[in-house]
Amino acid sequence: MGTSNTKQGPSPWEFLHDDTKTVITLATAFLGLTVTFSDKLLQPEPTIWEIGLLVSTWMSLCVVIITGIIASAGISTYLRGKTANANSSMASLNIAFYSLVLAAVLFIIFGGIQISERPQHADASSSVTVAVQLLASTYANSGGDWIAESLIWNKTTQEYQIVVVNDSIHSKFLVVVEGESGEVTRFERQP
Numbered sequence: 323m324g325t326s327n328t329k330q331g332p333s334p335w336e337f338l339h340d341d342t343k344t345v346i347t348l349a350t351a352f353l354g355l356t357v358t359f360s361d362k363l364l365q366p367e368p369t370i371w372e373i374g375l376l377v378s379t380w381m382s383l384c385v386v387i388i389t390g391i392i393a394s395a396g397i398s399t400y401l402r403g404k405t406a407n408a409n410s411s412m413a414s415l416n417i418a419f420y421s422l423v424l425a426a427v428l429f430i431i432f433g434g435i436q437i438s439e440r441p442q443h444a445d446a447s448s449s450v451t452v453a454v455q456l457l458a459s460t461y462a463n464s465g466g467d468w469i470a471e472s473l474i475w476n477k478t479t480q481e482y483q484i485v486v487v488n489d490s491i492h493s494k495f496l497v498v499v500e501g502e503s504g505e506v507t508r509f510e511r512q513p
Contacts, residue, residue, distance in 0.1 A: 335401055338415060342394040345418050349386035352425065356380065365436065375432040382425035390418040444504030446473055449482040453497035456506055457486050466490025481507065 396411030480501040
């Protein structure tokens with residue numbers, strides 16, 4: 323009479339226990355990162371909707387962590403052979419999973435709003451182009467090349483200050499370009 327040496331695979335409860343730990347880890351990391359970088363995520367003057375979406379995301383992540391811990395404790399108790407209510411552990415794990423999905427959806431909506439409402443700022447290159455084109459069209463008969471000599475970003479006034487020169491007319495101009503709109507606010511000949 324031979325003995326059967328069948329190897330049983332891991333219990334499905336062990337897989338669920340691993341899934342629970344993964345969900346808790348993801349939620350904790352997601353919560354930590356979004357809280358840490360919340361000042362960078364929010365615009366300078368966030369709307370109530372933006373704040374509400376971010377706080378709702380955080381609340382969903384807290385639900386994930388709490389229900390994940392409850393599910394993990396129930397599954398651990400079951401795996402140790404002690405009595406545990408398997409249905410409540412599964413319900414907690416389901417709540418944790420769907421709360422994680424909800425948090426991800428809320429954060430995606432939040433991100434979409436942030437991207438769509440972020441003001442478009444003029445960059446340095448386009449500001450220099452605008453300044454040179456303005457002077458070239460204003461002094462079209464002067465000839466020579468217009469060259470940007472210097473570029474300064476004024477953080478206080480949120481504008482580019484560009485010095486443009488033209489050697490053929492021996493002139494230097496200061497052109498100020500508004501940082502948000504990219505429009506020239508003033509230009510003047512320098513001594």
